[in-house]
Amino acid sequence: RSINHRVDSRSLRLYRWYYSIFWQWTLVAVIGVILGLAFVEKPSSLSLSSDPHRRLRPWEPPCGATEGVEMVGLLLFALDLAVKGYLIGWEEFRKNKWLVAYVVVVSGSVIDLLLSVSMMCDESLRVRRVFRPFFLLQNSSLMKKTLKSIRRTLPEIASVILLLALHVCFFTMFGMLLFAKREKPEENGEWETYFRNLTVSLSSLLVLLTTANNPDVMIPAYTLNRLYSIFFVLFSVVGTYLMMNLITAIIYNQFRGYLLKSIQSSIMRRRLGIRAAFAVLCCRDRIQVQDQDQVRVQDQEKDQVQDQVQVKQHHVYEACKVTEGYVEGQAFLKLFEELEKDRIKEHPPMPEYSSRFMQTLQFLMSHYCFTMVGNVMAVANIICICCRKHTDHLLSERGSSSCLSPKAINVFFVTFYVVEMLLKMLALGFRRYLSYRSDVFDGFLTLSLLVGARSFLLVLQRRIRFCSIYTFCQKDFFNLREMMRLANMLIVFRFLRIIPNIKLMALVASTLMDLVKNLRAFAGILLVVYYVFAILGIWLFHGVIKVPANMRWVSTSSSLRFTENSRWDCGSYENLGYWPNNFDDFAASLVLLYNVMVVNNWQVFLEAYAKYTTEWSKVYFVSWWLISSVMWVNMFVALILENFTYKWDRSQGCSVTDVERIRYESS
Amino acid sequence: RSINHRVDSRSLRLYRWYYSIFWQWTLVAVIGVILGLAFVEKPSSLSLSSDPHRRLRPWEPPCGATEGVEMVGLLLFALDLAVKGYLIGWEEFRKNKWLVAYVVVVSGSVIDLLLSVSMMCDESLRVRRVFRPFFLLQNSSLMKKTLKSIRRTLPEIASVILLLALHVCFFTMFGMLLFAKREKPEENGEWETYFRNLTVSLSSLLVLLTTANNPDVMIPAYTLNRLYSIFFVLFSVVGTYLMMNLITAIIYNQFRGYLLKSIQSSIMRRRLGIRAAFAVLCCRDRIQVQDQDQVRVQDQEKDQVQDQVQVKQHHVYEACKVTEGYVEGQAFLKLFEELEKDRIKEHPPMPEYSSRFMQTLQFLMSHYCFTMVGNVMAVANIICICCRKHTDHLLSERGSSSCLSPKAINVFFVTFYVVEMLLKMLALGFRRYLSYRSDVFDGFLTLSLLVGARSFLLVLQRRIRFCSIYTFCQKDFFNLREMMRLANMLIVFRFLRIIPNIKLMALVASTLMDLVKNLRAFAGILLVVYYVFAILGIWLFHGVIKVPANMRWVSTSSSLRFTENSRWDCGSYENLGYWPNNFDDFAASLVLLYNVMVVNNWQVFLEAYAKYTTEWSKVYFVSWWLISSVMWVNMFVALILENFTYKWDRSQGCSVTDVERIRYESS
Incomplete structure (x- = not known):
C-alpha cells in the first residue's frame, strides 16, 4: 500500500483497525451482498425455471426490503470512504482518481436509492445497479493493476480489430459482388439467405468469423460450384486463424513477464518493509524505547507477513544484539531466507509403535503399493458403476431388476474403503492423517458412503422381508435407485483421488490449481x-x-x-x-x-x-x-x-x- | 546439410548438379504432380459440384493415364534416391532412417502400381496413395525438423489429453447419474436426447468440449431447473477454457525460442561454412592452386549464399593478401557484416529532370499527400460501390434502372486512376516505378479496369443508340451488370493498397506476411x-x-x-x-x-x-x-x-x- 498516510498515534490505530482482517472481510461481505441483491430484486430470479412457459410468478421481496439492505451497504461504503479519506489526507485524496470516482458512485447511488424509494419502487430504470460492480473493482488493488495493463494493450488490439474490420468489409464487398442476384432463380440460394444486402452480408460474415455458421453459410454456393468454397475457406483462414490468434499474441505479449514482475515487486516490497522495520528496531534498541513502536511500524507491512515476522522477531533481535546494532547485507539476506523457509510446514510425525506388528503395518501403509491398491479399487468401482449404468435401462426394460448384484458390489467396495481408512488412520496417527488434504477428502467421502450404505441396507432389509408383495418392491425400487444414485456420485468423486498419484497429471493439475x-x-x-x-x-x-x-x-x-x-x-x-x-x-x-x-x-x-x-x-x-x-x-x-x-x-x-x-x- | 558425402572430383560435380536449382525444382514439381493426381484419379473431382443430386458423371481418365504419370514420377524418385545414396555412401545411408523409409515407400509404391495395372485399374484399395505425402515430407529438411519437435511435445500433450479424457469421463458418469431416467416422462428430455447411454453421453460431452452443441445440450435440463446449467458451465469452463488452453500453453512452451534458435543455428552454420571456405582459400593462396577448388568448397554452402559470396570474393581475397593469410576474428566479423548488409537492394534512382515544371511535379508526386489523395479516392470509390450495391435490388425492383449514374462515377474513378498512374510513372521514372511492388499491383489493376471500362463504354454506346427498344435494354442490362461486377471486384482489390499506409496496420500486416x-x-x-x-x-x-x-x-x-x-x-x-x-x-x-x-x-x-x-x-x-x-x-x-x-x-x-x-x- 501507499506510504502516504497520517502517522500520528490515533491515526495509526485507526489505520490498523481499518486494515484488520475483520474490517476487510466485512467490506468484502458487504460488496458480495450488494452484488447478490441483483438475484433477489425485481425481476427476481427465485423461480425454478426461467422458461416463460413454465415460470410461475416468483417470490418478490416487498418494496423497501432490498432497498433497506442496499442503504446499509451504502452507508458502510460511505464510512469506509470517510476513514480512507481521513487516513490519507485531502491532498492525496484529490489526486487519487479511484477515490474520487468512489465518492461520485456512492453519492449517486444514494440519490438514486432515495428517488426509487420515493417512487415506491416503481421506477423503470435503476441506474445505480449498473455501477454496483465498481465497489468490487475499487476494493481490489490487483484488479486495478490488471485493468491498467489491459488499458496498455488497447491501442494494439484496436489496430488488429481495425484490420479485422477491414478484412470483413473487404470480403463482404467481394462476397456481395460474387453472390449477386443471378438470372436463374435456383442459383440465388446464397444471395437470398446470406448476401441479400449490406447488413445481412456483414452479419453473416461476422458470424462466420466466429465460425458459428461455418458449413451452413457456404452450402448454397458450394452446392452449385465447389470453387466457391475457396472464398469461405480463405475468409476463415485469414480472419479466424490468422487475425484472431494475432490478438491472442498481442495480448500475451503484453502480459508476458507480468506474473514474474508482479511476484518480484511484491517480494521486493516485502523485503524493503522488513528492512525498514529492522532499521527502526535497531535504532530504537539503542535508545531503549518500549516495544510498542516496533509493532506499529510492522503494521505498515502486509498483514499476512506480520505473523511470521513476529515469530521470527527474536532472531532479528538476537542478531541485532550480537552485531551491536550493525548487520551486514549478507547476514540480513540470510536471515531473510531463514524467514522465508519457515513457511514450509511439516506434517506431524507418525506415532511410534513399540510392537513389531504395528511397525510392519505402518511400513506397509506408507508404502507406495498400498496407495496403488486403493487407486486400483477406485478404478474398479468406477468401471463397475459404468457397466451397470450402461446396461441399466436394458435390464429394467427386460424386467429383471437385478436388485442384489449391485448391492453386493457396493457393500464390498464400501467395506474396503472403510478398512482402508481405518488402517491409514492407525498407521499414520490421527493428526498426521488429518494433515494430508487428500486423505481428509477420502475419509469424508467414505463416511458419507457408509451412512448411505447403512440406510441402503435398512431399505433393503425391509424390502427382502416384503418381497412377496410385488407392488411394494416396485415402488421402493425408485427410492433405492435415488439412494444408489447419490452413493454412485460420491464414488465418482472419490475417483478423483488418483490424480495426484500420476506424476505428469499431477504437474498439469497443479498448474491448473495455481x-x-x-x-x-x-x-x-x-x-x-x-x-x-x-x-x-x-x-x-x-x-x-x-x-x-x-x-x-x-x-x-x-x-x-x-x-x-x-x-x-x-x-x-x-x-x-x-x-x-x-x-x-x-x-x-x-x-x-x-x-x-x-x-x-x-x-x-x-x-x-x-x-x-x-x-x-x-x-x-x-x-x-x-x-x-x-x-x-x-x-x-x-x-x-x-x-x-x-x-x-x-x-x-x-x-x-x-x-x-x-x-x-x-x- | 550434412557434411558426410564423397569428396572426389566426380562425386562433387554430381553433388553440385544434384543440389542445383534445376534439379531441386524438378523434384518439387514431380512431388506436386504426384500429389495432384488425387484430384484426377478415380473417383475424379472434375465435376462442377460435389452434391450427389446435381453431380453428373465426371470425366475420368482412361486406365493407365494416371498410372503412367505416376510411374514416371516414381522412376524419378528412384533416380533421386540412387544419386543421394551414392553421394552419401552406404554406411551413412543405412543410418539414415528417412532414406531407408524412402526406399521402402518407393519400392512399395512401384509394386502396388504394377499390381493395379495388372488388375486393369479395378482394385478397390490403392495403398500407395496413403504414402504419397511421404515424398513431400522426405524432401524438406524443415518439415523433418518440425516433426521432430512435435514428437518431443507428444508426452506432455498426451498427459493433458489423458486428463481431458478423465475430465470427460468424470462428467459423463456424473451427468448420467444426474440426468438418469425419472418417473415423470416429461422430465426425461435431457436423458432421452443426450444421456441415454454411455456412448451417447460420452459423445455429447465430447462435442460439448468443442462447444459445438453448446446451448442445445443444456436446454432440456435448463428448462426444468436453472441450477442444471451449473453442470454444463463447469464442464465447459474446466474442459474447454482451462484444459484446451493448457494444451496451447504446452505446445507453445515447446516451440518457444524455436524460431530464434533455428535462425541462430542457420546463421552459425553459414558463418562456419564461410569461415571454412575462407580458411581453404587462404591455404590454397599460399601454395598457388587454381581457383577451381575454391568454388568447389563454396558449393557445400547454401546455394542462396553462394552468389553473394562470389560477389564479395575479392573483398576476402584482398583482406587475405593484406594480412598475409592471417585475419583476426574482429576483421572477419566485420567483413561478414559487410557481406550481410549487401542484401538490402536499393530502389533505382529517380530520373533527373532539368525543367522546373517537372521538378515540381516530381516533388509533388513523391510527397505523402499525393498518396493520401489516392487512398481517399480509393475509399470514396468503395463507399460508392457499397451504397450502390445496398440500394441495387431496391432500385431494380422499382424499375428505375439508374443506368447512367453508376457509369459516370465509374468513368470518373477510372480516369483518376489512369492519370495517377501516368503521373507516378513520369515522376518516378519507369524503372523505379516497377521496383515498388505496391505500385506495380496498382498499375496492373488500373490497366485491367481500363480495359473493362472500354468494353463497358462500347456496350453502353450500343445501348444508348438502341435505348428506345426497351427489351434490348433489359436484356443488355445483365451483361452490363456482369461487367460492372468484374470492374467492382477489381476496385475492391485496389482498395487493399491503403493497408501499408497506415502505420499500425502495416506492422500487423507485415507480421502476418512474415x-x-x-x-x-x-x-x-x-x-x-x-x-x-x-x-x-x-x-x-x-x-x-x-x-x-x-x-x-x-x-x-x-x-x-x-x-x-x-x-x-x-x-x-x-x-x-x-x-x-x-x-x-x-x-x-x-x-x-x-x-x-x-x-x-x-x-x-x-x-x-x-x-x-x-x-x-x-x-x-x-x-x-x-x-x-x-x-x-x-x-x-x-x-x-x-x-x-x-x-x-x-x-x-x-x-x-x-x-x-x-x-x-x-x-
Whole structure:
C-alpha cells in the first residue's frame, strides 16, 4: 500500500483497525451482498425455471426490503470512504482518481436509492445497479493493476480489430459482388439467405468469423460450384486463424513477464518493509524505547507477513544484539531466507509403535503399493458403476431388476474403503492423517458412503422381508435407485483421488490449481463485465420475447415439443427451444451471456433479438462478443500461457528447496 | 546439410548438379504432380459440384493415364534416391532412417502400381496413395525438423489429453447419474436426447468440449431447473477454457525460442561454412592452386549464399593478401557484416529532370499527400460501390434502372486512376516505378479496369443508340451488370493498397506476411495430414451416403428445398443440406475435413456417418479432430505467438540498420 498516510498515534490505530482482517472481510461481505441483491430484486430470479412457459410468478421481496439492505451497504461504503479519506489526507485524496470516482458512485447511488424509494419502487430504470460492480473493482488493488495493463494493450488490439474490420468489409464487398442476384432463380440460394444486402452480408460474415455458421453459410454456393468454397475457406483462414490468434499474441505479449514482475515487486516490497522495520528496531534498541513502536511500524507491512515476522522477531533481535546494532547485507539476506523457509510446514510425525506388528503395518501403509491398491479399487468401482449404468435401462426394460448384484458390489467396495481408512488412520496417527488434504477428502467421502450404505441396507432389509408383495418392491425400487444414485456420485468423486498419484497429471493439475489462484483478478473483472452487461440486458430486453398465447405448454416431452416446434423455421430461437435463455431476470441473463461468450450458435440469439426488437440490438451482442470472447478469453489464454511458462521455467531452474516446496504445495 | 558425402572430383560435380536449382525444382514439381493426381484419379473431382443430386458423371481418365504419370514420377524418385545414396555412401545411408523409409515407400509404391495395372485399374484399395505425402515430407529438411519437435511435445500433450479424457469421463458418469431416467416422462428430455447411454453421453460431452452443441445440450435440463446449467458451465469452463488452453500453453512452451534458435543455428552454420571456405582459400593462396577448388568448397554452402559470396570474393581475397593469410576474428566479423548488409537492394534512382515544371511535379508526386489523395479516392470509390450495391435490388425492383449514374462515377474513378498512374510513372521514372511492388499491383489493376471500362463504354454506346427498344435494354442490362461486377471486384482489390499506409496496420500486416513465410513447414505437415485423412476417408466412406431415390432435385431454390427438407429432423445432415460434404471424391473430402477442423457443427457429420455406417466411424472423425483442431491449430497459435513475440523483441532492441531492413522488406 501507499506510504502516504497520517502517522500520528490515533491515526495509526485507526489505520490498523481499518486494515484488520475483520474490517476487510466485512467490506468484502458487504460488496458480495450488494452484488447478490441483483438475484433477489425485481425481476427476481427465485423461480425454478426461467422458461416463460413454465415460470410461475416468483417470490418478490416487498418494496423497501432490498432497498433497506442496499442503504446499509451504502452507508458502510460511505464510512469506509470517510476513514480512507481521513487516513490519507485531502491532498492525496484529490489526486487519487479511484477515490474520487468512489465518492461520485456512492453519492449517486444514494440519490438514486432515495428517488426509487420515493417512487415506491416503481421506477423503470435503476441506474445505480449498473455501477454496483465498481465497489468490487475499487476494493481490489490487483484488479486495478490488471485493468491498467489491459488499458496498455488497447491501442494494439484496436489496430488488429481495425484490420479485422477491414478484412470483413473487404470480403463482404467481394462476397456481395460474387453472390449477386443471378438470372436463374435456383442459383440465388446464397444471395437470398446470406448476401441479400449490406447488413445481412456483414452479419453473416461476422458470424462466420466466429465460425458459428461455418458449413451452413457456404452450402448454397458450394452446392452449385465447389470453387466457391475457396472464398469461405480463405475468409476463415485469414480472419479466424490468422487475425484472431494475432490478438491472442498481442495480448500475451503484453502480459508476458507480468506474473514474474508482479511476484518480484511484491517480494521486493516485502523485503524493503522488513528492512525498514529492522532499521527502526535497531535504532530504537539503542535508545531503549518500549516495544510498542516496533509493532506499529510492522503494521505498515502486509498483514499476512506480520505473523511470521513476529515469530521470527527474536532472531532479528538476537542478531541485532550480537552485531551491536550493525548487520551486514549478507547476514540480513540470510536471515531473510531463514524467514522465508519457515513457511514450509511439516506434517506431524507418525506415532511410534513399540510392537513389531504395528511397525510392519505402518511400513506397509506408507508404502507406495498400498496407495496403488486403493487407486486400483477406485478404478474398479468406477468401471463397475459404468457397466451397470450402461446396461441399466436394458435390464429394467427386460424386467429383471437385478436388485442384489449391485448391492453386493457396493457393500464390498464400501467395506474396503472403510478398512482402508481405518488402517491409514492407525498407521499414520490421527493428526498426521488429518494433515494430508487428500486423505481428509477420502475419509469424508467414505463416511458419507457408509451412512448411505447403512440406510441402503435398512431399505433393503425391509424390502427382502416384503418381497412377496410385488407392488411394494416396485415402488421402493425408485427410492433405492435415488439412494444408489447419490452413493454412485460420491464414488465418482472419490475417483478423483488418483490424480495426484500420476506424476505428469499431477504437474498439469497443479498448474491448473495455481492458475485458479492467479486468476482472481481476471475473474473479478469478468464478474464486473458480466454484471454490467446483464443489468444493461435486463434494462434493454426485459420481457421482449413474448410466448405465443396458445403455446403455454407444461410438458417438455420431446414428442409434444416436436409437433409444437414444427411451425418454426429450423434452427431458429423458437424451434431450438431456447426460451429459457432470455433477459427476464438476472440469473437467466448471466446464462445467456455465457452462451454468447461460448460463441457457438450465438447467431440464433442475434437473429431472435433482432426480430423481436430492432436491428440495433445486434450492437449489444456484438459488443458483448468483442469484450467477452475476443478480449477476455484471449486474456485468459495469455494468463494460462504466462502461468505455464513461468512454472516451467521455475521447475527447470530452481533449487532443491523450491522443488520440495512445490511438492508440498501440490500434495 | 550434412557434411558426410564423397569428396572426389566426380562425386562433387554430381553433388553440385544434384543440389542445383534445376534439379531441386524438378523434384518439387514431380512431388506436386504426384500429389495432384488425387484430384484426377478415380473417383475424379472434375465435376462442377460435389452434391450427389446435381453431380453428373465426371470425366475420368482412361486406365493407365494416371498410372503412367505416376510411374514416371516414381522412376524419378528412384533416380533421386540412387544419386543421394551414392553421394552419401552406404554406411551413412543405412543410418539414415528417412532414406531407408524412402526406399521402402518407393519400392512399395512401384509394386502396388504394377499390381493395379495388372488388375486393369479395378482394385478397390490403392495403398500407395496413403504414402504419397511421404515424398513431400522426405524432401524438406524443415518439415523433418518440425516433426521432430512435435514428437518431443507428444508426452506432455498426451498427459493433458489423458486428463481431458478423465475430465470427460468424470462428467459423463456424473451427468448420467444426474440426468438418469425419472418417473415423470416429461422430465426425461435431457436423458432421452443426450444421456441415454454411455456412448451417447460420452459423445455429447465430447462435442460439448468443442462447444459445438453448446446451448442445445443444456436446454432440456435448463428448462426444468436453472441450477442444471451449473453442470454444463463447469464442464465447459474446466474442459474447454482451462484444459484446451493448457494444451496451447504446452505446445507453445515447446516451440518457444524455436524460431530464434533455428535462425541462430542457420546463421552459425553459414558463418562456419564461410569461415571454412575462407580458411581453404587462404591455404590454397599460399601454395598457388587454381581457383577451381575454391568454388568447389563454396558449393557445400547454401546455394542462396553462394552468389553473394562470389560477389564479395575479392573483398576476402584482398583482406587475405593484406594480412598475409592471417585475419583476426574482429576483421572477419566485420567483413561478414559487410557481406550481410549487401542484401538490402536499393530502389533505382529517380530520373533527373532539368525543367522546373517537372521538378515540381516530381516533388509533388513523391510527397505523402499525393498518396493520401489516392487512398481517399480509393475509399470514396468503395463507399460508392457499397451504397450502390445496398440500394441495387431496391432500385431494380422499382424499375428505375439508374443506368447512367453508376457509369459516370465509374468513368470518373477510372480516369483518376489512369492519370495517377501516368503521373507516378513520369515522376518516378519507369524503372523505379516497377521496383515498388505496391505500385506495380496498382498499375496492373488500373490497366485491367481500363480495359473493362472500354468494353463497358462500347456496350453502353450500343445501348444508348438502341435505348428506345426497351427489351434490348433489359436484356443488355445483365451483361452490363456482369461487367460492372468484374470492374467492382477489381476496385475492391485496389482498395487493399491503403493497408501499408497506415502505420499500425502495416506492422500487423507485415507480421502476418512474415508468418506466412515461416509457416511453410507447418503448412506442409498440414497438407500431409489432410492428404492422408482424405485418402483414408475416401477408402472408408466412399459413396456411403445415398440420396433417396425420389429426391433427385435440380433446383436449389429455398422454397422447394424447404418442402423437401421438412421430412428430416431439424439440424440433421439431410435437413441442413450438407449433401455436397461427402467422401465421394478427393476435393469434397478436403472440404469436409476442413469443416470438421473448424469444429462448428461437426457433430452433424459425426451423427450422419454413424447413422449411414457404424458407430465406429466416430473414431475416424474424433481422431481427425484431435490431430487437426487440437494439435495443429494449437501449433499454429504457438507459431503465431512465437513469431509475434520474436518480431516484437527484435523491433524493440534492434539497431538502425535492422529498422532500415525491416522497413524495406515490408514495403
